[in-house]
Every structure is written in structure tokens, then in C-alpha cells.
Amino acid sequence: MNTLFLLSFSLVALLGAEEPAPASVPVKPAIKGKVLLLENDRVLEGDIELVGDRYKIKRTIGETWLPTNNVVKLCPSMDDAYMFLRSRTNLDDADERLKLVSWCVRYGLKERALEEATAAVQLRPEHSPSVRLLTHLKASIEQDQFRKEINTVVQAEEVPTVLPIEVANDSLSMFATRIQPILMNTCATCHSTGKGGNFKLQRVYGLSKPNQKNLQQNLAAVLSQVNLQQPDNSPFLGKALTLHGGANKAPIKGRESETYKLLEDWVRMTTVRHAIAQVDNSPSAFAEDKGGVKPMKPTAGPKEKEGEKEANPFDPEVFNKLFNPAK
Missing domain, CATH: 1.25.40.10 (Tetratricopeptide repeat domain)
Structure with missing residues (x-):
């Protein structure tokens, strides 16, 4: 009797026992x-x-x-x-x-x-x-x-940048590699944040392709401050040496500083090149078309005609007309 009871109890225990839970598979970390x-x-x-x-x-x-x-x-x-x-x-x-x-x-x-x-x-x-x-x-x-909405409106209304004058390749190259970095270091803090009046700059980081558009806008802004008839009296150069906009010091220390000399050399070169281009009808780095401003392309200099000398970019007559108009 006891044996039969024990067998029955063991059978019930076996039937009622839960199946063992499957072993969890470890999750491999992402690679x-x-x-x-x-x-x-x-x-x-x-x-x-x-x-x-x-x-x-x-x-x-x-x-x-x-x-x-x-x-x-x-x-x-x-x-x-x-x-x-x-x-x-x-x-x-x-x-x-x-x-x-x-x-x-x-x-x-x-x-x-x-x-x-x-x-x-x-x-x-x-x-x-x-x-x-x-x-x-x-x-x-x-x-x-709100900022996203404003930016969307601005981009929709954006028009292509048109340069006020033609710019030669060497002038453009100097602006991109020497002049614009000076602007970013000395002027952009105010003039790229809406605190600089009508002279507005765009922040540029390096010379990568996405920054070409900003480079053109900055070049146009600077050229609007260049006096083509009297380059040395350009507002662009004058503002660089004077206090303005509530600042406690001028952007550049003085006329003898290397930084100012770079700006001055660029303004002179740009205006001289422009004057020569006006006479010779030379091609420029940027040419306006229906789509706005074309990207920079290398341009050949004026071909020397038979019996004529090649155009001198620093022709004394052109230079004197620009920097000594009274003479």
C-alpha cells in the first residue's frame, strides 16, 4: 500500500513539475x-x-x-x-x-x-x-x-551676390587667403552678428566649398567700402584705424602695422586691376550672368599683339591717376 502511494505521489510530482526555463542567450555588443x-x-x-x-x-x-x-x-x-x-x-x-x-x-x-x-x-x-x-x-x-522659420524665409528670398566691380584672379586669391582671415579676426565679432550697421560679414571657416558663397558676400561687402577713384581714402581702410561702433580700440593699431599694410596693398592692387580691366576689357574671376555669380575660373592675360608690349598691371600712368589724381 505504501509502495503504491509513493509511486502515485512521484508520478503526480513529475507531471506537475514545470519545464525548465530555456537558458538566456547573451546579447552581443554592437560592433x-x-x-x-x-x-x-x-x-x-x-x-x-x-x-x-x-x-x-x-x-x-x-x-x-x-x-x-x-x-x-x-x-x-x-x-x-x-x-x-x-x-x-x-x-x-x-x-x-x-x-x-x-x-x-x-x-x-x-x-x-x-x-x-x-x-x-x-x-x-x-x-x-x-x-x-x-x-x-x-x-x-x-x-x-522661430529661428528656423526666419531662416527659411531668408533663404527663400535670397538673391545671388553680385559684385559691384570686376575682380581679377590674383586679387580674389589674396582676399580669400589673406584679407578675409583678418576680417574674421578683427571685424566679424560685430559685423557678422547684426551689430555692425550696413557693413555685414558672413562667418567663414576655412576655404571649403560651402564657404564660397560667404566669401562672395564678404568680398561684395568690402568692395562697397572701397573708393575706386581715391583708394587710399576708402572707408574700408579708414574704419580699420579708427574707433567705431562702441569699441574701446581700433581694429588695427596703425598704418605701420603689417596687418594694415596687407589691407592697403590689396585695395591698391584691386583698384589698379579694375582700372586696367576697364581699359583692356580683361576677363574677371567672377562674371555676372542670369544665375548670379559664376565660380572662379582661371583667366588668361591679354595676348600680346604684334608690335605691342604686354599690358603692365602697374602701369605708371594708371597708378598715378588712381593715387595722385591731381597730377
């Missing part, structure tokens, strides 16, 4: 991505690849290698990094939500920051700092949207 989330919650961005026990991060400034033990996760985007951090956050804790807000603001995820700030205020409606933060985020996002 490639764009955002590397570190242990301190900071991130590195670039073209990132896992190579052995290190991550290779390619950026415009070069390559960086980082051991895997300093990394929490490799993510395809900044938003994915946010979602990972959020998955590890106690969403019922307002302070934890505010930490997410701070992280999102730091890495440009304002919309996500607004979501977390809204949740933090809902958890703690009477917490004044959270309410102020939420108000600030809403205003910041509205301003960003």
Missing part, C-alpha cells in the same frame, strides 16, 4: 555605431567600431581609441543613448527625471528634455526649480522654431 556612452554618462560621437577589446572612434580631428571597460554601450544615435539611460532610470523619482533633463540638454535633445521636465513637474507640482526649468525649456524650443 558599429555613432554614439559611445561612457561610464560617467558622457558620450563620444563619430564613426565608431569595436576592434578587439577597444573602440576605434573616427572623427574629423582624427582617431581615438578607447578600452571597452570604460564604455557602457555603443548606440546608433544620440536618441538611442537617451532611451538606454531612461531604461535604467527610476521614472517615479522626480530627481532622477531631472538628471535626464540635464543630460538631454547637454547633448542637444531639447524635445526629450521637455518630456522629462514635464514628467518631473507632474510628480512634484510644487517644486519651483522644476517649474522654472520647464518654462525655460518651452521658451527655448519656441525660439529655436
Whole structure:
């Protein structure tokens, strides 16, 4: 009897036992991505690849290698990094939500920051700092949207840049490589931010193709301040040596400075070249057409006719007419 009972009990136990849970398959870490989330919650961005026990991060400034033990996760985007951090956050804790807000603001995820700030205020409606933060985020996002709308209108109404005079290739080259960097260092702080009156510059970083449009706009702005009849009396040169716009010092120290001499040489060369081009009808680096301004193309100098000398860019007669008009 006891034997039969034990067999029955064992059978019931076997039938009622749950099947063993399948072993969890470990998730392999991503091999490639764009955002590397570190242990301190900071991130590195670039073209990132896992190579052995290190991550290779390619950026415009070069390559960086980082051991895997300093990394929490490799993510395809900044938003994915946010979602990972959020998955590890106690969403019922307002302070934890505010930490997410701070992280999102730091890495440009304002919309996500607004979501977390809204949740933090809902958890703690009477917490004044959270309410102020939420108000600030809403205003910041509205301003960003307004700027986008303004930029869209400006781009739609934008017209091609037309140079007031023809510019020779050597003058254009000197402007791009020598004069414009001076403008960026001494003038752009005010004149590229709407604080410089009618003389408006565009910020330029290097000589890459996307900056060619800004270069043309800057060249047109400077040429509008050049006196073609009396180059040495050009407002462009005068303003460089005088206090203006509420500044506490002139952009350039004096006429003997190398910086001023460069500006002066460029103005003289540009006006002389223009005067010669007017006489010889020489081609210019930029020629206006229906589409606006054509890109720079190399131009051949005037061909020497039989019995004539090649045109001298520093012809004394032309030079004296420009810089000594009374003579």
C-alpha cells in the first residue's frame, strides 16, 4: 500500500513539475555605431567600431581609441543613448527625471528634455526649480522654431551676390587667403552678428566649398567700402584705424602695422586691376550672368599683339591717376 502511494505521489510530482526555463542567450555588443556612452554618462560621437577589446572612434580631428571597460554601450544615435539611460532610470523619482533633463540638454535633445521636465513637474507640482526649468525649456524650443522659420524665409528670398566691380584672379586669391582671415579676426565679432550697421560679414571657416558663397558676400561687402577713384581714402581702410561702433580700440593699431599694410596693398592692387580691366576689357574671376555669380575660373592675360608690349598691371600712368589724381 505504501509502495503504491509513493509511486502515485512521484508520478503526480513529475507531471506537475514545470519545464525548465530555456537558458538566456547573451546579447552581443554592437560592433558599429555613432554614439559611445561612457561610464560617467558622457558620450563620444563619430564613426565608431569595436576592434578587439577597444573602440576605434573616427572623427574629423582624427582617431581615438578607447578600452571597452570604460564604455557602457555603443548606440546608433544620440536618441538611442537617451532611451538606454531612461531604461535604467527610476521614472517615479522626480530627481532622477531631472538628471535626464540635464543630460538631454547637454547633448542637444531639447524635445526629450521637455518630456522629462514635464514628467518631473507632474510628480512634484510644487517644486519651483522644476517649474522654472520647464518654462525655460518651452521658451527655448519656441525660439529655436522661430529661428528656423526666419531662416527659411531668408533663404527663400535670397538673391545671388553680385559684385559691384570686376575682380581679377590674383586679387580674389589674396582676399580669400589673406584679407578675409583678418576680417574674421578683427571685424566679424560685430559685423557678422547684426551689430555692425550696413557693413555685414558672413562667418567663414576655412576655404571649403560651402564657404564660397560667404566669401562672395564678404568680398561684395568690402568692395562697397572701397573708393575706386581715391583708394587710399576708402572707408574700408579708414574704419580699420579708427574707433567705431562702441569699441574701446581700433581694429588695427596703425598704418605701420603689417596687418594694415596687407589691407592697403590689396585695395591698391584691386583698384589698379579694375582700372586696367576697364581699359583692356580683361576677363574677371567672377562674371555676372542670369544665375548670379559664376565660380572662379582661371583667366588668361591679354595676348600680346604684334608690335605691342604686354599690358603692365602697374602701369605708371594708371597708378598715378588712381593715387595722385591731381597730377
